[in-house]
Amino acid sequence: MSAFQLLFLVAAGLLAAGPVRAQPQDAPEPTVPEAGAEAGSAYAVGGIKVDVSAKTPQAARFAAYRIAQRKAWPLLFARLTGKPASSAPPLSDAQLDKVVAGIESQGERFSMTRYMATLGVVFDRLRIADYVGGLAGSLQSAPMLLLPVWTDAGATTIHHQKTPWADAWARFRLNVTPIDYVLAPGKPVDNILLTGWQVRRPVRSTWRTIMARYGARDVLMAEARLVRSWPGGPLRVDFVARHGPDGTALGRFALTTTREDELATMLDQAVMRIDSLYVAALQQGRLSAEPSLALDLAPIEEPALFSEAPATAGQTVDDAVVVGTEVLVATPSAAAFDALSVRLRSLPGVTAVTATSLSLGGSSRLLLSHFGNRQNLAEGLVAKGFSVTDNGELLVLRSAATVDETQG
Template identity: 40%
Template sequence: MLLRRPAVLLSALFLVLAGLGGALVAQMESGERGILPIDSSGTLEITGIKVDVGGKDADTARYAGWRMAQREGFKALWAQTTKRPISQAPNLTDSVLDGLVSSIVVENEQIGPNRYIATLGVLFDRARSAELLGVAGEIRRSAPMLLIPVMISGGTPTSVELRNPWQRAWAQFRTSQSPIDYVRVSGLGVDPLLVNAAQTRRPGRGWWRNVLDLYGAANILVAEVRVDRLYPGGPAKAQFVGRFGPDGTILGSFELVARNSNDLPRMMSEGVRKMDELFVQAHSAGLVRGDPDLIIQPPPPEEVELVEEAGPAVALVPATVVQVLVIEKGDANAVAQSVAQIRGLAGVVWVTQAALPNGNANLSVNFRGDATSLGSALSSRGWAVTNRGGVLYVTRGAAPGVAPAPSPAQP
């Protein structure tokens, strides 16, 4: 039993270390995801400028190399933009170029004690250099296109699940110079679950409609590359294919070759530029465009029924009860006719009648107005009206000089 305890302890320690190793591997794998695309708004880029200069020390040689890259870069960008020979490009002074250049990108450099050999890229500010280069400040862009880079190496397709040279080349691409409005994914968060190599072969439009709505795109562009190596670290041959839409319509293809593994980033960068040209040509031909079936339309606004008003609104006057005494000198028929005329006045809501001993009538008139307004209405119809403390004494037959109005028909 004593001899077996060390073996048991060693086995348990081995299992613990194996579990920790698995956790470390899982952490390393999760950390291998995600390449944030660079912000290329408002810049013009030229790459692949080779410099080989000397100086009294390393810093002087490097500064001279960057100065040379600015001059050569502007001429190359001018020739590329204007489609004219580079020999016709204007020679700008270093002070002018300092105001146009936004930054220097070091692609590869070798620094010696008094020599500088490098391959550089130069970024020019679009707003400042647009007039000299003959380009407009703004270009017409396509509808937003969700870009999915797919790299097939060793028979295994990979998109943004793991970092790869193809995804890195697209992340470093300056999209501001392209008419295609690319929506690039970084590979962080839910990107590996929603946008991966397997999903590019999925034709279901219902799925893509939700994915495109999440990323704010109108259609899909798939940039696919298949890399075949003769041996590890040796020459590589790549087949590039551009696809469009959920159905994977092939827009075109081309081939590039890399001398070795160190030359692979250069091949990928060149492949991105050629793939962008392929997409631009398809866009100019009307093939690359947004699909209304893939865009979730907002619900239509609710229809509001408009009611036309016949006229301006009139505020209703509150109704009050006015006591009216009708004096007809004992004539019952005359009292009935008078009460009927009062009921027909405008503004009268209801009338209640109480008989008096002398044959006259005591009326309670619910009228929209006050006693004065009711008296004025009765006077305009030819009645003789006397207001005594809010009680109206009315007699049918006009006052002197006023003709009585004709009596309405008996209701």
């Protein structure tokens, strides 16, 4: 999915805007693309038509979401691998719940027993990589946090000030490459976390925190060290492509120029050469991420809530089998939403939390997939510290514990 990570939607228009789980970023300005941009994402599959009948409108809507997920997965597989959709490995509903980040309504109609809509399904690119990565070969890497390390006159800089090396990577971002580069936005917290000292520090606990913040699975360090023969004289830049928390060197080279005004052109050439080193390493299987860097991203196998028979338009779904409850809860920031999602997923019996209407700074609708009935879910929420009000359509949640995390 893309050269640089941009995740996820801000649904200012609620259902029409297409909600998705927000990436961990600095509050109060999370990095989230607008709905129009996300529509072109490699990980969003739209235009899926569903027509479902059930005993209640909520059950029909939830069943339609499940059907849309089933239809979207083969289409996504074909897009990412270049293989026929029919060759997509089968995924259970429980597995799909783990890799779907949100459902976008692109037009819907419903009655008391029927739900008809055109839906878009947005997949979590980090989690779906577990199912597509090995099959896609060198098509695309997992999201890789890129650190453009620039050293000039003995001073090492990554993000705390602008460098010609970071500029070169910014120019490269629109190039087509199988490496999914994630570049930090350069905010104050980036200056604290991503330092020249950190790239030499192999402590996994710190790297896990960094991976979670930037939505990455691994780290790449592109080092450039400028050497001046004398003021105004020839320039030489030594480059090293490194990978992983240990900074394993994948290749190194040097480029020289006699003119200061040719430095930018030389750095552009270097970026392309370093990218080729990473691509070669990906093809050779040397860019495998350590599982411990993203422990919470592995899919969890659970019994499917629906039968695996192919869904058809107008399908009637047994309400006893459809287990889904929508909740309304305040989401003041992206960090609050992330913390809330983790908290809800920890509830016994809850298999997935899907944003159906995300409003950062307001109240969002979340669809909880779960075993048991609505009352059991409400009791579990109360046990987790939530105040629960059932208005008949959905559960309105209020939390005594503050989930808004505005600090890096």
